[in-house]
Amino acid sequence: MMKWPNHGGQPETIKKLFHIEGDKALLDFSANLNPFGPPSWLQEALQEHYKTITRYPEPTYSKSSASVAAHEGIDQDKVLLTNGGAEAIFLVAKFFEKGKALIAHPTFLEYERACHHYHIDVEDILVGHESGFTLPVELIRQKFFEKDVMFLCRPNNPTGTVIAEEDLKLLLEVGGKTGTYVVVDEAFVDFLPTSIPTLTPWLSSYPNLILLRSLTKMYTIPGLRIGFIMAHPTIINVLKNEQIPWSINSLVDALIPRLLEDRSFVNKTRVWLHEESRNVFKRLTSLGFYFSPSQVNFYLLRDKEQPQRTGELYSFLLEHGILTRHTHNFKGLNGDFLRIAIRSNFENEQLLAVLQKWRNES
Ligand SMILES: Cc1ncc(COP(=O)(O)O)c(C=O)c1O
Missing domain, CATH: 3.90.1150.10 (Aspartate Aminotransferase, domain 1)
Known part of the structure; x- marks a missing residue:
């Protein structure tokens, strides 16, 4: 085989x-990376910040976290930088260790891998091409009462499709009552037309929403490893304590503000x-x-x-x-x-x- x-x-x-x-x-x-990237200024910037590798990064990454928070229009206590989207997925899975999860397929493989790693019991929802890969929201909401978390990818890898806002709102509202968190991986959100915005502003209305991001795809930097989690401060605090020290290297710490500024x-x-x-x-x-x-x-x-x-x-x-x-x-x-x-x-x-x-x- x-x-x-x-x-x-x-x-x-x-x-x-x-x-x-x-x-x-x-x-x-x-590979679904931006063919324009990395930005032309990045090579020189890496050299400029070369000296930073002789020091440990500042452990709270306060400057680069503040730049993410400002960029997203949220408070800094809702942000945790991660070593790529991959670390974000595994850290969040750890938060639900030994719990019960739903995953809608086809989707990115790492949600399932992370759940297995943390002994999370996973139920699969299969979404077919016949419906244009539209989530069966009614079926999903009925399962929420016995689930701790649902992993969703928006826009979804590998289909490129986007869950409708009203479907997501419904799931978050049901989840608010059943104690179910909804994790939405927005690794490809920057590629969407401006008519489909990020869910970041929803964080203030839905404390059960956890957003995952990655700079890998847009900036074509899979080797640098930059991601972040956005969620309610109580979740961010727990995840912070689970994260290995200096997970983000000093070059990345120095470069995040500049990458985000390059609109x-x-x-x-x-x-x-x-x-x-x-x-x-x-x-x-x-x-x-x-x-x-x-x-x-x-x-x-x-x-x-x-x-x-x-x-x-x-x-x-x-x-x-x-x-x-x-x-x-x-x-x-x-x-x-x-x-x-x-x-x-x-x-x-x-x-x-x-x-x-x-x-x-x-
Ligand atoms: C949906 C999705 N999320 C996260 C990642 C992980 O990205 P990173 O390189 O930032 O770990 C990928 C990479 O393929 C992805 O497709």
């Missing part, structure tokens, strides 16, 4: 798995994504491909006319130098779709040309 890698962005592993020889690089559509980088990305995704989706429609109703920089794809041939489509794209993300380890997808990133116009055109070839030959 094929040993698929757990995450995207591993072209060398895939080359080995598929016995692809030679040095030619694959076009990587498997022009985020805005430029949003404008590009809006244009580019419109073009890609129009072309996919005319080529007869299904794509998930994504609002961000990746989508699920399969051939509408031959939905059972996704495995062959994956190999066909790979033979033509294009790496996509398999979906064998996303619950409910079973490899039936490919997750594909929106890349630069030049790269997207190459992908579309290969899909056209697939259509001509199939």
Whole structure:
């Protein structure tokens, strides 16, 4: 049986798995990072702050936490910096250790892994493509009375879809009565059109809301590790005590305010994504491909006319130098779709040309 890698962005592993020889690089559509990043000023800024690595970071990260709080328009006691979104997920899972959780699939794998790690009993809710990946809110709310927490991803990885505000409000209100927390991972929130804002302002109305963030995807800095949690101060205090000391390194501590200030980088990305995704989706429609109703920089794809041939489509794209993300380890997808990133116009055109070839030959 094929040993698929757990995450995207591993072209060398895939080359080995598929016995692809030679040095030619694959076009990587498997990782959902911003093709514009990192911001051009970052390399010099890393050098500028080089000296900070000779000191321990200030343990409360007061300056960088204050910059996150100001950026989000909330008090600093509602913010906890983390070593990427991954640490945020595991810290929050620890808060619910040995409890009961709900996870709506298909979604990011790490919620389940973190729950298992902390002996949390998990019930899965499967959401299908037939409904446009819309949450079955009625079914979920009925389960809330026996759950401590529900993990949601908004916008969701791997579908790119966004849970409707009214559905989320309903769950938070029911959760307020049943003592159920709702964790919403907003790792891709900066890619959304401005008409779909972050849930940060909701924190003041819903003490059972916990928000997770990551700067990884927007700024293309998976190696730096920057994330944060936003929640009621009582939760933040507990999580702070659980966190290992100096989890955030001093370079990152110094750079967070500057990254957050660079709104022009985020805005430029949003404008590009809006244009580019419109073009890609129009072309996919005319080529007869299904794509998930994504609002961000990746989508699920399969051939509408031959939905059972996704495995062959994956190999066909790979033979033509294009790496996509398999979906064998996303619950409910079973490899039936490919997750594909929106890349630069030049790269997207190459992908579309290969899909056209697939259509001509199939
Ligand atoms: C939905 C989601 N949340 C969190 C993360 C973790 O990001 P980080 O690199 O900040 O740990 C990812 C990474 O793939 C993700 O897709």
